[in-house]
Amino acid sequence: MSHSPPPGTPRARIPGPQQPPPPYPRIAAGLWRRCLGGGLALWALIAWVTYETRNSALLPTLILLGSFLLPVAFILWAYERHGRDLGVSAVLGCFLTGGTLGVLGASPMESYALRPSPGMFAGVGLIEEAAKLAALVFVLRRQPYLRGLRAGLVLGAAVGFGFAALESAGYAFTAAASTEGVDLRDLLETEILRGVLTPLGHGLWTAIAGGVLLSRRRLNGRFRLAAPVVGTYLGVSLLHVLWDSTHGLAIWMAARLTRTGLENRLFALGHLVGPSATQQHLFTLFSVGGLALVALAGVGWVRSLARRDAAWRNTP
Numbered sequence: 001m002s003h004s005p006p007p008g009t010p011r012a013r014i015p016g017p018q019q020p021p022p023p024y025p026r027i028a029a030g031l032w033r034r035c036l037g038g039g040l041a042l043w044a045l046i047a048w049v050t051y052e053t054r055n056s057a058l059l060p061t062l063i064l065l066g067s068f069l070l071p072v073a074f075i076l077w078a079y080e081r082h083g084r085d086l087g088v089s090a091v092l093g094c095f096l097t098g099g100t101l102g103v104l105g106a107s108p109m110e111s112y113a114l115r116p117s118p119g120m121f122a123g124v125g126l127i128e129e130a131a132k133l134a135a136l137v138f139v140l141r142r143q144p145y146l147r148g149l150r151a152g153l154v155l156g157a158a159v160g161f162g163f164a165a166l167e168s169a170g171y172a173f174t175a176a177a178s179t180e181g182v183d184l185r186d187l188l189e190t191e192i193l194r195g196v197l198t199p200l201g202h203g204l205w206t207a208i209a210g211g212v213l214l215s216r217r218r219l220n221g222r223f224r225l226a227a228p229v230v231g232t233y234l235g236v237s238l239l240h241v242l243w244d245s246t247h248g249l250a251i252w253m254a255a256r257l258t259r260t261g262l263e264n265r266l267f268a269l270g271h272l273v274g275p276s277a278t279q280q281h282l283f284t285l286f287s288v289g290g291l292a293l294v295a296l297a298g299v300g301w302v303r304s305l306a307r308r309d310a311a312w313r314n315t316p
Helices: 029-052 055-081 088-113 118-138 151-176 184-200 203-214 227-257 277-307
Strands: none
Touching: 029 055, 029 184, 055 088, 055 151, 055 184, 088 118, 088 151, 118 151, 118 203, 118 227, 151 184, 151 203, 151 277, 184 203, 184 277, 203 227, 203 277, 227 277
């Protein structure tokens, strides 16, 4: 025999398709710092043990931890500061499902549509940014309450960081493989470099595109392909193209300024053939400076969006 609750007792809310999820347990403040610090120490320990023992069984752990550590730490920071009301399931879904779908969507298109050419990086930028946005739309298709610039910045960053983590794992695996066995030095260099640059790449670009996309989402949950959305997609694709092209542009500029012949063989291996000391210095200056300029443009763009959003400014 069932008993009805006494008068005045609040009824449990049953989430529906038009309602946000119930509150989740709050993540302890500063978890992202502990995750980052502990993860770095653990990664360094695994790298040292792997180097000393030459135990290849540790390589998957080394690759996955190195690839996912910084993306996860940044997502924890974004959730703690600006995304608690979005729900853990939405953030995790964008990071894991959205990142995986982005990689799966981009890889076949790049394999079939792109060939080595001067315009290859343009194709890569357009394809990967479209794949990540499509993944974001797919993950949020049944959550119409998730809209607004702040939600788009956080959830777009989650998709971008998930994409970056999986891509970094692939690059690290490729760097480790060689005809003479495992190249641990190349593996560690790749993970360190991509780890440092991860926050300034995919996560940043998809945060910008996701913020504009969700800021124009309709109340019924439908996404609008408005002119600002298309313009933002093209803008972040341009940042992506410039980022990927920095290495080649630095070679070209170093060769141009030192009056080296610009034959095709000069770029065949992706580096200057027999560079002089001047060319080496110029290449370093242009490559690092180019990445810094692209990164500053992306950071400035996302900060300008955040400053215009009251919901972002009012989060503690």
